[in-house]
Amino acid sequence: MIPPRFAITADQIDATLAEFYACVRTHPGLGPVFARHVTDWPAHEAKIARFWRNAILYERAYDGNPMAVHMAAGDVRAPMFAVWLGLFDSVLHRTLPPDTAAAWSALAHRIGRGMQIAVQDRDSAGPPHLT
Numbered sequence: 292m293i294p295p296r297f298a299i300t301a302d303q304i305d306a307t308l309a310e311f312y313a314c315v316r317t318h319p320g321l322g323p324v325f326a327r328h329v330t331d332w333p334a335h336e337a338k339i340a341r342f343w344r345n346a347i348l349y350e351r352a353y354d355g356n357p358m359a360v361h362m363a364a365g366d367v368r369a370p371m372f373a374v375w376l377g378l379f380d381s382v383l384h385r386t387l388p389p390d391t392a393a394a395w396s397a398l399a400h401r402i403g404r405g406m407q408i409a410v411q412d413r414d415s416a417g418p419p420h421l422t
Contacts, residue, residue: 292349293349295347295348295349296348296398297347297395298391299347299387299391301340301344301348301350303386304348305336305340307382307386308336308339308340308343310382310385311379311382312335312336314378314381315378318374318378320374321374324364324366324371327366338353341353346398346402347398358405358409368410368414369408369410369414372403376396376400376403379396379399380396380399383399
C-alpha cells in the first residue's frame with residue numbers, strides 16, 4: 292500500500308470540497324460557468340472527492356479525465372484557473388491545518404498549471420502562420 296502524499300483523511304477531503312463548491316456556486320465569475328455544466332452537485336462533489344482521494348490517498352475509485360472535460364467544456368478559459376486556485380486556497384486555509392493546506396495547495400497548483408496551459412494552448416491555436 293502506498294502511503295498518502297500528506298496527512299489528510301477522506302472526511303477532511305469531503306468537507307473541504309463541500310465548502311469549496313458552496314463558495315463556487317455563489318462566485319460571480321466561476322458560479323455561472325459551473326452552473327452550465329453541473330446539474331447534480333452531490334454527484335459532482337462525490338466525483339471530485341474521488342479524484343482528490345486518488346491523487347492524495349492513492350485510492351483507486353476515480354474514473355475520469357479532468358483534462359478532457361475542461362478542454363471540451365468550451366467556456367473554460369485559462370484566466371479562470373488563477374481565480375479557481377485562489378478560491379480553493381482560501382478554503383484550504385480556512386478548513387485544514389496549515390501543513391495540510393499547504394501540501395494540498397501545492398498539488399492543486401501543479402495540476403491547475405497543467406490544465407491552464409492546455410486551455411491556453413487550445414484557445415491560442417489557429418491556422419499555422421506560413422511565411
